[in-house]
Amino acid sequence: MSSNPLLQRNQTVFINGEWRDGGGAAPLSVVNPSNGEIITQVPTGGAGDVEAAAAAAAAAFGPWKATPSTTRAGYLRAIAKGLAARHDQLVNVQMTVSGKPQMESEIDVGDAIACFEYYAGLADGLDAAQDAPVSHAGGDHMGRVRHEPVGPVGMIVPWNFPLVTSAWKLAPALAAGCTAVMKTSEMTPLIELAYGDIAVEIGLPAGVINIVTGGADVGIAISAAPEFRKVSFTGSNMVGALVMQAVSKRCLPIALELGGKSPIIVTEDADLDTALDCVLGGVFYNAGQMCSATSRLMVHESLEAKLIEGLAERAKGMRVSSPFDEGCEMGPITTRAQFTKIREYLDGARADGLTCVAGGDALADGPGNFIAPTIYRNVPHDNRIWREEVFGPVLATTTFRSDEEAIRIANDTHYGLVGSVVCADPARGNALCDGIEAGQIWYNTPQIVYPDSAWGGFKASGIGRELGPWGLSGFQGVKHVTSPM
Known part of the structure; x- marks a missing residue:
């Protein structure tokens, strides 16, 4: 693993097209979650580096905005090719630092490549679509509409899906014509540094992409930097609220992709194998470290016993191990802090007397962050396991008798990110999908996210949308020019 050059970095600050020594106070220890060993220690940046990066992004914005959109598309395709050329190394980083099984790591890298390719396709047509005419009915004027980049953007990304x-x-x-300064997660700081390497390799204009690795001080500086005209954050609701508060002082646009406590509804006529796949994948993929985890199961009471029996059997049979072990189906929790938090939830469930049909604790005491796939049956709806985002491989279940009851239970949450429905009748299934208050719903399919889909939630799950044309429009402003006929 140490032979992977992406796992050893002497510089982790990329500003104005160059790698630099950062001004951070202390290095970050990158830990292997499978065994607790320190993989490497990397230097960090600080608030001064954010200041320099923001200035570089601001200086680069005008020329990048003026670059033909087809040229920008070419750079995006080159980034995708750069990621593809590093595919095996990037997969290795995900497995080593994040603890993701190989299949999941490969999906992550493929997702990132597909995303750059998709937005290259959208960028191809941006200039041609400018100045769309508007006929002002009944007036003596005409209008034209332009979609222009909002400006330099600050970005703060999380540890659970780095690179993605x-x-x-x-x-x-x-693609829109914005420049960016990105803070990588202090827990998984390495993989996104590949963007800097690729930027140099493809001759991306200096200042278009800037990266500052560091801790909370870097995030605070990004939230406060006066050069940014938007801040985009993905992470916890607690930190998201702090970012929003900081950005609100300047009344800037903000995008927040936050937490979830999402429902999955299984009706009595559902195909059992499909239901098992959807439920298990929705809560145990990435060891449950997903804002989209469908960690609340609502199953019709007539199917409950059979479904719970199947879920418990499969959960108990899952191979939980280092992702480098043959047959690994679920890896460790990425950080020790999150591992400890999950164990506190499990201790609380034990104290509350919840019925545990699978898992319920760490696999063994030791340096690895391994939690057994856990299922609690008939959980009271006021219990923490039911209401709070555990961010781990923990499923809470309940039953329903009518579709109206299922929808009521599903929507009884402060969150609204995603939901799932497993139902044999398409009309009924789609009616249930329409009833769930969430931004992304899967019907009779495990969770899959395409670059041209929409990602984002209702209620406390965030502000704005990523992916698809909506993700592009989030970095654009609408300009309307009115003139005489």
Whole structure:
């Protein structure tokens, strides 16, 4: 693993097209979650580096905005090719630092590549679509509409899907004509540094992409930098509220992709194998470290016993291990802090007397962050396991008798990011999908997210949308020019 050059970095600050020594106070320890060993220590940046990066992004914005959109598309395709050329190394980083099984790591890298390719396609047509005419009915004037980049953007990305979430932000921002300064997660700081390497390799104009690795001080500086005209954040609601508060002082646009406590509804006529796949994948993929985890199961009471039996059997049989072990189906929790938090939830569930049909604790005491796939049956709806985002491989279940009851239970949450429905009757299934208050719903399919879909939530799950044309429009402003006929 140490032979991977992406795992060893002497510089982690990329500003104005150059790698630099950062001004951070202390290095970050990058830890292997499978065994607790320190992989490497990397230097960091600080608030001064954010200041320099923001200035570089501001200086680069005018020329980048004026660059033909087809040329910008070419750079995005080159970034995608750069990621593809590093495919095996990037997969190795995900497996080593994040603890993701190989299949999941490969999906992450493929997702990032596809995202840049998709937004390259959208960028191809941006200039041609400018100045769309508007006929003002009954007036003596005409109008034209332009969609222009909002400006330099600050970006803060999380640790649970590094590379993926950054691609979701960088690709549409660059396509639109924005420049960016990105803070990588202090927990998983390495993989996104590949963007800097690729920027140099393809001759991306200096200042278009800037990266500052560091801790909370870097995030605070990005939230406060006066050069930014928008801030995009993915992470917890607690930190998102702080970012929003900081940005609100300047009344700037903000995008927040936050938490979830999402429902999955399984009706009595559902195909059992499909239901098992959707429920298990929705809560145990990435060891449950997903804002989109469908961690609340609502199953019709007539199917409940059979479904719970199947879920418990499969959960108990899952291979939980280092992602480098043959047959690994679920890896460790990425950070020790999150591992400890999940164990506190499990201790609380035990104290509350919840019925645990699978898992319920760490696999063994030791340096690895391994939690057993856990299922609690018939959880009271006021219990923490039911209401709070555990961010781990923990499923809470309940039953329903009518579709109206299922929808009521599903929507009884402060969150509204995603939802799932497993139902044999298409009309009924789609009616249930329409009833769930969330931004992304999967019907009779495990969670899959395409670059041209929409990503974002209702209620406390965030502000704005990523992916698809909506992700592009989030980095654009609408300009209307009115003139005489």
